[in-house]
Amino acid sequence: MAPTLTASSSFLVAVVILSAFPGFSSGSVLFSTLPRTLVVSASPQPGQVLKAGEDKITVTWSLNGTAPAGTDASYKTVQLKLCYAPVSQVDRAWRKTKDDLAKDKTCTHLITSRPYAASNQSYEYLVQKDVPTATYFVRAYALDANKVQVGFGQTTDKAKDTNLFEVEAITGRHASLDIAASCFSAFSVLSLAGFFMAEKRRGKKGNPTTPAANM
Numbered sequence: 001m002a003p004t005l006t007a008s009s010s011f012l013v014a015v016v017i018l019s020a021f022p023g024f025s026s027g028s029v030l031f032s033t034l035p036r037t038l039v040v041s042a043s044p045q046p047g048q049v050l051k052a053g054e055d056k057i058t059v060t061w062s063l064n065g066t067a068p069a070g071t072d073a074s075y076k077t078v079q080l081k082l083c084y085a086p087v088s089q090v091d092r093a094w095r096k097t098k099d100d101l102a103k104d105k106t107c108t109h110l111i112t113s114r115p116y117a118a119s120n121q122s123y124e125y126l127v128q129k130d131v132p133t134a135t136y137f138v139r140a141y142a143l144d145a146n147k148v149q150v151g152f153g154q155t156t157d158k159a160k161d162t163n164l165f166e167v168e169a170i171t172g173r174h175a176s177l178d179i180a181a182s183c184f185s186a187f188s189v190l191s192l193a194g195f196f197m198a199e200k201r202r203g204k205k206g207n208p209t210t211p212a213a214n215m
């Protein structure tokens with residue numbers, strides 16, 4: 001087997017095995033069934049461009065004052081997330097919106113999780129370096145004691161096309177991704193080489209009279 005073929009096929013096998021593991025799911029909640037009970041705002045102006053790793057976002061949220069009494073009785077945690085606007089999801093299946101929140105890829109960047117409080121809350125977030133260049137909004141999920149989504153709020157409208165901001169990734173991000181990918185495939189080559197050597201040694205022990213068969 002050619003070494004390059006070994007490297008790429010073992011890398012593929014590793015990727016397939018890793019992607020076979022199901023993500024941590026929080027049950028099967030449909031986004032369309034969640035009441036919009038939280039009022040959320042974020043500091044960026046519409047269209048503002050923020051630099052990943054440098055700029056900060058202040059998110060403020062509270063329970064909508066018109067929500068019926070007891071609406072938040074089950075709220076335990078508020079989870080704030082950065083979410084892709086539709087314009088940044090086009091042709092990117094890995095960012096696709098699914099109504100089933102366990103499969104939804106709209107909001108993959110966690111800003112923070114905080115204990116729920118009905119009063120006005122705010123949180124300052126430094127846009128992390130792993131946030132890719134894209135157009136975003138902020139969404140807050142109210143989670144119950146079982147970490148199941150029971151309400152939400154967001155900085156944009158239902159169509160997710162107003163009040164959006166942009167993040168510009170730092171240069172060098174692709175370099176570090178490439179390094180991570182090549183380390184990963186070097187590791188698979190090494191473990192495969194180790195496996196073959198162990199096999200070969202075992203084979204030699206098993207057939208001391210026919211060493212040529214192992215070559």
Ligand SMILES: *[C@@H]1O[C@H](CO)[C@@H](O)[C@H](O)[C@H]1NC(C)=O
Binds near residue numbers: 039064065066067
């Ligand atoms: C609060 O909820 C009401 C009823 O759903 C809605 O009309 C109103 O716009 C909400 N307020 C804010 C600030 O989002």
Ligand SMILES: *[C@@H]1O[C@H](CO)[C@@H](O)[C@H](O)[C@H]1NC(C)=O
Binds near residue numbers: 062118119120
């Ligand atoms: C939250 O802040 C807004 C504006 O700053 C104010 O109108 C509202 O009454 C506050 N709500 C609470 C629960 O403090």
